[in-house]
Each structure stands twice: as structure tokens, then as C-alpha cells.
Amino acid sequence: MDSGTVAGRYRLLRVIGTGGMSRVWLARDEILAREVAVKEVLAMPGLPAGQADLWTRTIAEGRAAARLAHPNVVRVYDVLFTGGRPWIVMEYVPSRSLEDVVRRDGPLEPDVAARVGLAVLDGLAAAHRAGVLHRDVKPPNVLIADDGRVLLGDFGIAVLHDEVDGPETLLIASPSYVAPERVRDHVSSVETDLWSFGATVYWCVEGRPPYARPTTAEVLAALATSPPDPVSLAGPLTEVVEGLLRRDPAERLTAAQARVLLADVAPAPRSAVVPALVAPLAATMRLFRSSAAAPAPAAPGDDRRRTAARILTAAIGVLLVAGGIAGLVSAYGSDGRPRFVDRAQSVGGTPQNGAAAAARAPATCADGAVPPGTGPLHGGTPSPAAGGDGLPAGWVWHDDPAGFRIGRPADWVRATAGGIVCFLDPAGGRRLTVGLAPPAVADRVAYWRAAEQDLLRLDPPTGYTSIGIGPVVYARGAADWEFTYAGGPGWHTQRRLFGVADGREFTLSWTAADGSWSAGQSTFRAFTGSFQSR
Structure with a gap:
């Protein structure tokens, strides 16, 4: 060398x-x-x-x-x-460790921690099926990749089951994540790996190890004699954390039992190999500030579908005629990257900021009037059991001819434009769009950064402020883009690019009024948690 x-x-x-x-x-x-x-x-x-x-x-x-x-x-x-x-x-995986993520951004919400945990557990279970003990599961050895993947790494002291014949030499680099029987008996097993996995999930939600002590000697003493420190932030993950950290290996949760409990907190889309996410790293994304007026009241006697159509048509008309900024939309150039343009302030379609005609893209669903008769069931097949199959009350399953299935509120309207499928809140102010992206995106963070550069180069929107672009744990890898757009009461949008099992890439874009953004996050989580490719 x-x-x-x-x-x-x-x-x-x-x-x-x-x-x-x-x-x-x-x-x-x-x-x-x-x-x-x-x-x-x-x-x-x-x-x-x-x-x-x-x-x-x-x-x-x-x-x-x-x-x-x-x-x-x-x-x-x-x-x-x-x-x-x-x-x-x-x-080589461009990434941050789970330890770095939590230290910088704080403890993860339980549903996010559950999704990360599912990915780690899948990798650990695969190792166990191959006859491999990891023996060093801990937050520094879990990587959150820039492309959205979650990986278990550093089998630095891993051994094959058949190479362990008697007490091992105990190698403790991080005693806070070592099972009590490893310290006591100097032996490793599937159960000791699961204890370390439980301590890692504990770190995700609490931001500290289960035995937080000033010195290694104090950690080892507590590990030998005391139960783990009580959780305070784990919420629905309390059962799985406590079950994995049981002192007696025979009473500890198995991998299969832990997986069921984690999935209950963060149900995964059927197409996902890496269970779904909503971002451990920075940024859940903003966009679209516009001068939207309040929706017109429903006329007495109108049926539900016609009322929804009138409300949407009136609200969209105010946006277009009064000069409000319509949606940011995308099309794809010859290089496979998205092209963005701000739509017209008038029905004529002239880009507000003077972008070249070649850069124009099809109107978004919110830019045109909803056709008369468009109703809650238009373009999809709902499940007869609203609120069933893990959906929130008042939601139905929607099987879309565009090649996906998703849960949605029963009274929301479906519309399409330029290959994009939109679900629109009849009360106005919120929408979810679903679209296909170019297949096999190698770096989803870079993809969104290029899209942002294109937006700012072609037609920089008034008051554009980037909140962040970063990887998230969802489906087979994902990245989110967040930014704000000035004007009127303000809109807030989160855009997600992600891959599914058959190699396709989808985008989900959630838009809501800026002032009600936090309250609407549970709706977006319900959308992302139910999405399935078909």
C-alpha cells in the first residue's frame, strides 16, 4: 500500500x-x-x-x-x-447518522420513529435470517441517506452464529446500547440485538439513551441492577420500547411482535419495502402564497356534489380574475427534469413573471373551473366502508385509473390536468396532487434542488423563500421540498418525490393555507400513509 x-x-x-x-x-x-x-x-x-x-x-x-x-x-x-x-x-452512502439527526433536530415524533424503526428492524431481521448477529446496533450505526433510505451499517463486531461457541470477549464501545445479559454473561444472541434495537428506538423518541449516566461505570452499574429510565415522549411507542428492553431475554418482544407494534403506529403502504415516513431530517415544505377569497356559501337546496363544484368554481374564478397567483406547476424537459412556471393572472394564460412560452406547463387542477357535475366520486372507486381499513372517519378508499390507490375524504372532488390528478377540498383552501415523475431517480434531493434552480431561473416567484430540501423515510426512498410564496393570506405546500416497488417514481404535493398548516398535517399524513401504487 x-x-x-x-x-x-x-x-x-x-x-x-x-x-x-x-x-x-x-x-x-x-x-x-x-x-x-x-x-x-x-x-x-x-x-x-x-x-x-x-x-x-x-x-x-x-x-x-x-x-x-x-x-x-x-x-x-x-x-x-x-x-x-x-x-x-x-x-458509500451519503448520509447522516441517526445519532446526528436527533442531536441536531431533536427527538423524532413517534410515527416518524416508528417508520425509521421498521426499516432498521427489517435489515436486522434479514441479518438474523442469514445467521448473522450484529452486536453493535446503536444510533451512530443507523444511516439516514440523502436519497431517503434508512440503512443499518457497521457490522464491525458481527459474528456468525456458528462461530460463537462459549463466552465471547466483550467489546463495549457504547454501553448504553448493550443488553444486560451481554454485560453479565458475555454472550450475544438475537435477543441481545433486539435489546439494542429497542434502545435505539428509545433514543429516537427520547433524545437520550435508556441509561443516561455521566460515566461508563455508572451506566454499567445501572444496567446490571436497574430498569431503564422511564420514557416521557414515546407515546404510542411506549409498549414496543418497554417490551424490547425487558431484562429477561425470554420475556423480550420478538422481531415479529415488535414489527406489528411499530406498524400500528406507522402503517406502511403496501408497495413499500422501507416503511413510510414523514421526515426525520429538517424541512417539511412550503409554497404558494396567493390572494384567495373565502368560498361562496352553498345555496339552500343544492345537492352535495353541485355545491362542491360551485364553491370550487367561485373560489378559482376569484383567484384568476382578481389577479391572484395560481399554482406552481411542472412539466418535464428533454433532460427528464421538471420545468416550472407560474400560471396566468388571467384566463389567457400569460405567465405572471414573463417566462418564455416554451417553458410553460399545463395548468394545475386548481387553475381551471371544475366541470359541472364533477363530484366526490368522480374518477375513482371508493370503498363502501368509510373510515375502515385504517382510514380516518369519513374517508374512503379511491382506486385511480392513473395507477395508484389512496385514501381520501369522502366529499373531496377529483380533477385532472396535464397528467396530474388532484383531490380538492370542497370547502376551499386545500388540495393534494399526485403525479408521475421520471423513473429511477438516482438522487431525489438533487432532483428537487435542480427543480428549484429551474424555478428561480425561469420565473422566480414573488417572495419565494426556501425552507428546505431533504431526504425523508418513505416508500423506497423519498425527498421533500418546502418553500413559501408571497401574496394574500399565503399558501403552504409540501412536495414529495418517492419511488415504489415497480421502479416508478411519484410526486405528492399537499397545499393548504399557511395559517392552518399545522392543523392540516394530520390530513397529509393520512394521505401519505394510505398511498399504494397499483
């Missing part, structure tokens, strides 16, 4: 992580021309330098991790011994 290359192939670029037993480098694979993460295995604390067991353990780790092929596990590419020490070559 020369000063900057491992095995003549992996060029070391910079250190991206350190731990008690390793240092991780960002490197470039010069043969395959790709970035990788290379872990340099260091001498274990308390063991003599050059300990022969170091290489044996590294091989065991590489063998263990190489047996895993799961979307929630960081992949291992190669195991080397060069320059007098072992190296492990892994998938």
Missing part, C-alpha cells in the same frame, strides 16, 4: 468517520470508477498491537456482511489485508 492507495486500487480521499476500533475513509475505486467507503480496522482497545485475532475477526465480519443483500443494510464489497492491517470496502 502506498501513502494514499489501498491494495493499489482504492485511493483514500478523506476520513469520514472514526470509532474505537476503526477509521472510515471516503475512497475511490480506480478500477470501477466509483466512490466507496473503506474501513481501516485499528487495534482493539486493551489488546496488544498486531493481535492475530484482529485479522480473524475482520474476515468474520466480511463474511457475515457479504452474506447480506437487503435494501436496509450497507453492502460490503471487499475484505483485504494489506499494509499490516485489515481493510473492509463498503458501499
Whole structure:
């Protein structure tokens, strides 16, 4: 190995992580021309330098991790011994650790923590099925990727079940996440991994480990004699956290039992492999400030559908005639990226900010009058049992010919424009749009950043303020874009790009009045939690 290359192939670029037993480098694979993460295995604390067991353990780790092929596990590419020490070559995942996310942004809401937990548990269960014990499940080893994935990484002290024959040498880098029987008996098992997983979920919702003590000695003493510190923020996750942290392994929740409890808090779309999300990282997104007037009152005697159509038509007409800003809309250019344009202040369709005609996109559903007779059931097939199948009371299932299924309020109106499906609140002021995006988006955060640049380059909206773009844990990976748009009482929109099992990419955009945004978040969560591709 020369000063900057491992095995003549992996060029070391910079250190991206350190731990008690390793240092991780960002490197470039010069043969395959790709970035990788290379872990340099260091001498274990308390063991003599050059300990022969170091290489044996590294091989065991590489063998263990190489047996895993799961979307929630960081992949291992190669195991080397060069320059007098072992190296492990892994998938490079641009990401933040779960520990960093919680330290910076604060504890996660229970539904978000449940979705992250489901992803980690799926990866851990896959390892157990392959005969691999992780032995170091903790927040620093859970990655929240920039593309929205959640991955369990660093099988740094993992061993195969059949290689554990008697008490092991206890390696404790983070005692707060080590099961009591590991400290007491120096043995590992599926149950000890599940205890560590429970401690990780505890961290998600509480922002601290289950044994928060000033020193390692105090942590170990409490671990041996005391129950975990009581939860205060776990809410509906209390049962699963307490069940995983039971002292007796025989009484501890199994992975299957824990998964059921987590799914009850955060039900996953049927198409999802990584269970759904609403963002652990920054930003839930804003947009659309407009001068919308209050909807016209319903005329006595109108039936429900005609009333809904009149209200929407009146409100949209005020927006267009009075010069209010209509919606931000998208179309796709030849490079597959979205193109945005602010629609007209008049029915004629001239872009408000003077964008070139070539950049114009089809009108959004909210930009044109709803056709007479359009009603709550138009364009879809609702379930007969409103509020059933996990939906909120007053909601129905909607099977859309555009290739998806979603729950929606029974009285909302469906409309379409330019390939976008919209669900509109008859009371005015709120809508959800569903659209298809180009397939196989490699970096969804970069996708939204490019869309934002296009918006600002073509027609920068008055008062545009970016709130944030970041990954979220939803479906097979997702990213959200949030920003505000000045004018009138103000609108607030959250846009989500995500992948589903068959390789398609969808967008969900939720728009509501800025003043009632927080109150409407439960409605958006119900939409995202029910979405299924078909």
C-alpha cells in the first residue's frame, strides 16, 4: 500500500468517520470508477498491537456482511489485508447518522420513529435470517441517506452464529446500547440485538439513551441492577420500547411482535419495502402564497356534489380574475427534469413573471373551473366502508385509473390536468396532487434542488423563500421540498418525490393555507400513509 492507495486500487480521499476500533475513509475505486467507503480496522482497545485475532475477526465480519443483500443494510464489497492491517470496502452512502439527526433536530415524533424503526428492524431481521448477529446496533450505526433510505451499517463486531461457541470477549464501545445479559454473561444472541434495537428506538423518541449516566461505570452499574429510565415522549411507542428492553431475554418482544407494534403506529403502504415516513431530517415544505377569497356559501337546496363544484368554481374564478397567483406547476424537459412556471393572472394564460412560452406547463387542477357535475366520486372507486381499513372517519378508499390507490375524504372532488390528478377540498383552501415523475431517480434531493434552480431561473416567484430540501423515510426512498410564496393570506405546500416497488417514481404535493398548516398535517399524513401504487 502506498501513502494514499489501498491494495493499489482504492485511493483514500478523506476520513469520514472514526470509532474505537476503526477509521472510515471516503475512497475511490480506480478500477470501477466509483466512490466507496473503506474501513481501516485499528487495534482493539486493551489488546496488544498486531493481535492475530484482529485479522480473524475482520474476515468474520466480511463474511457475515457479504452474506447480506437487503435494501436496509450497507453492502460490503471487499475484505483485504494489506499494509499490516485489515481493510473492509463498503458501499458509500451519503448520509447522516441517526445519532446526528436527533442531536441536531431533536427527538423524532413517534410515527416518524416508528417508520425509521421498521426499516432498521427489517435489515436486522434479514441479518438474523442469514445467521448473522450484529452486536453493535446503536444510533451512530443507523444511516439516514440523502436519497431517503434508512440503512443499518457497521457490522464491525458481527459474528456468525456458528462461530460463537462459549463466552465471547466483550467489546463495549457504547454501553448504553448493550443488553444486560451481554454485560453479565458475555454472550450475544438475537435477543441481545433486539435489546439494542429497542434502545435505539428509545433514543429516537427520547433524545437520550435508556441509561443516561455521566460515566461508563455508572451506566454499567445501572444496567446490571436497574430498569431503564422511564420514557416521557414515546407515546404510542411506549409498549414496543418497554417490551424490547425487558431484562429477561425470554420475556423480550420478538422481531415479529415488535414489527406489528411499530406498524400500528406507522402503517406502511403496501408497495413499500422501507416503511413510510414523514421526515426525520429538517424541512417539511412550503409554497404558494396567493390572494384567495373565502368560498361562496352553498345555496339552500343544492345537492352535495353541485355545491362542491360551485364553491370550487367561485373560489378559482376569484383567484384568476382578481389577479391572484395560481399554482406552481411542472412539466418535464428533454433532460427528464421538471420545468416550472407560474400560471396566468388571467384566463389567457400569460405567465405572471414573463417566462418564455416554451417553458410553460399545463395548468394545475386548481387553475381551471371544475366541470359541472364533477363530484366526490368522480374518477375513482371508493370503498363502501368509510373510515375502515385504517382510514380516518369519513374517508374512503379511491382506486385511480392513473395507477395508484389512496385514501381520501369522502366529499373531496377529483380533477385532472396535464397528467396530474388532484383531490380538492370542497370547502376551499386545500388540495393534494399526485403525479408521475421520471423513473429511477438516482438522487431525489438533487432532483428537487435542480427543480428549484429551474424555478428561480425561469420565473422566480414573488417572495419565494426556501425552507428546505431533504431526504425523508418513505416508500423506497423519498425527498421533500418546502418553500413559501408571497401574496394574500399565503399558501403552504409540501412536495414529495418517492419511488415504489415497480421502479416508478411519484410526486405528492399537499397545499393548504399557511395559517392552518399545522392543523392540516394530520390530513397529509393520512394521505401519505394510505398511498399504494397499483
